[in-house]
Amino acid sequence: MFHFSKFVATMGAAALLATGVSAQDMILRSSDTHPDGYPTVEAVKYMGQLLERYTDGKIGIEVAHSAQLGEEADTIEQTRFGAIDLNRISLGPFNGLVPATRIPSLPYIFRSEAHMRTVMDGPIGDEILAAFEPFDLIGLAFYDGGSRSFYNSKKPITSLDDLKGLKFRVMQSDIFVDMVKALGADAVPMPYGEVYSAIQTGVIDGAENNPPSYDTSGHYEVAGYYTFDQHLIVPEILVMSKMTWDKLSADEQAAVKMAAKNSVAYERGAWDSQVLASRNKVAAAGSEIITEIDKQPFIDAMGPVYEKYVDSPELKDLVARIQATK
Numbered sequence: 195m196f197h198f199s200k201f202v203a204t205m206g207a208a209a210l211l212a213t214g215v216s217a218q219d220m221i222l223r224s225s226d227t228h229p230d231g232y233p234t235v236e237a238v239k240y241m242g243q244l245l246e247r248y249t250d251g252k253i254g255i256e257v258a259h260s261a262q263l264g265e266e267a268d269t270i271e272q273t274r275f276g277a278i279d280l281n282r283i284s285l286g287p288f289n290g291l292v293p294a295t296r297i298p299s300l301p302y303i304f305r306s307e308a309h310m311r312t313v314m315d316g317p318i319g320d321e322i323l324a325a326f327e328p329f330d331l332i333g334l335a336f337y338d339g340g341s342r343s344f345y346n347s348k349k350p351i352t353s354l355d356d357l358k359g360l361k362f363r364v365m366q367s368d369i370f371v372d373m374v375k376a377l378g379a380d381a382v383p384m385p386y387g388e389v390y391s392a393i394q395t396g397v398i399d400g401a402e403n404n405p406p407s408y409d410t411s412g413h414y415e416v417a418g419y420y421t422f423d424q425h426l427i428v429p430e431i432l433v434m435s436k437m438t439w440d441k442l443s444a445d446e447q448a449a450v451k452m453a454a455k456n457s458v459a460y461e462r463g464a465w466d467s468q469v470l471a472s473r474n475k476v477a478a479a480g481s482e483i484i485t486e487i488d489k490q491p492f493i494d495a496m497g498p499v500y501e502k503y504v505d506s507p508e509l510k511d512l513v514a515r516i517q518a519t520k
């Protein structure tokens with residue numbers, strides 16, 4: 195949906211002419227669960243600046259951060275129906291809708307964050323972006339969401355044994371429920387915005403996320419033990435509503451794609467600095483960060499998850515191609 199700039203509405207065209215200020219014809223509204231200043235929020239703002247430049251000021255972007263437009267699972271539907279133009283969101287909540295997103299959401303599918311970036315920058319990333327179109331969404335670009343690890347309020351986790359009996363919040367996708375079960379713990383799928391109070395009130399013992407989310411959500415205040423087991427490296431995606439996309443001219447569509455692609459390096463730069471800043475901040479606040487952990491038993495436990503979700507020849511091939519990517 196396009197929104198005429200508030201600026202035009204309040205000043206009126208005559209006033210604009212008089213002041214020589216040009217206003218955008220359309221503002222695309224973009225959703226993000228994270229607060230202002232978070233790398234993904236800043237990257238979409240940066241994309242907006244590029245888009246304004248590429249369209250001679252005609253199209254801009256307004257980022258509705260801090261889940262103002264709803265929790266991720268709900269914003270997917272709103273984006274499909276055109277109530278939200280752009281959405282920066284994890285691939286996780288798409289697992290039920292877009293089968294190809296299951297593969298980069300599998301535990302330990304990427305050997306490292308660098309491997310993830312290489313895969314998503316190449317032909318496999320393009321295929322996954324294209325897989326959104328039948329679901330009324332246009333995949334524009336992938337951002338980095340780092341590695342996700344477990345944190346909890348009870349005790350330091352240094353081995354699989356320590357996970358037993360603990361209950362963790364996961365994103366709303368069955369893959370993550372099965373992943374936690376395969377590791378011997380319990381999982382509760384829950385919207386991101388409910389996690390803080392669920393830990394605080396003891397409904398769950400902890401959750402799993404990357405250091406910037408652990409920091410900016412405040413979860414470190416209620417769950418002081420963070421273990422770098424790095425079980426997931428789930429890319430973030432920026433999608434556009436196909437309803438919005440279809441209203442753009444071919445030139446405008448190309449400008450949107452280019453602006454999105456050219457914001458990726460910006461996000462990655464901001465991401466890398468934020469990971470360091472968040473690690474330092476939570477450590478200074480008293481979190482115990484456990485980095486010495488043997489990941490091999492965690493990796494070995496994931497067999498049943500792969501068996502269940504890599505359930506077609508196409509998905510098996512995708513896994514093999516990701517693993518073969520250097």
Ligand code: GTR
Pocket residue numbers: 227266282283284286339365385386403404407430
């Ligand atoms: C963050 C991710 C969000 C959201 C959140 C969650 O790392 O950037 O898009 O998926 O995790 O756990 O819900």
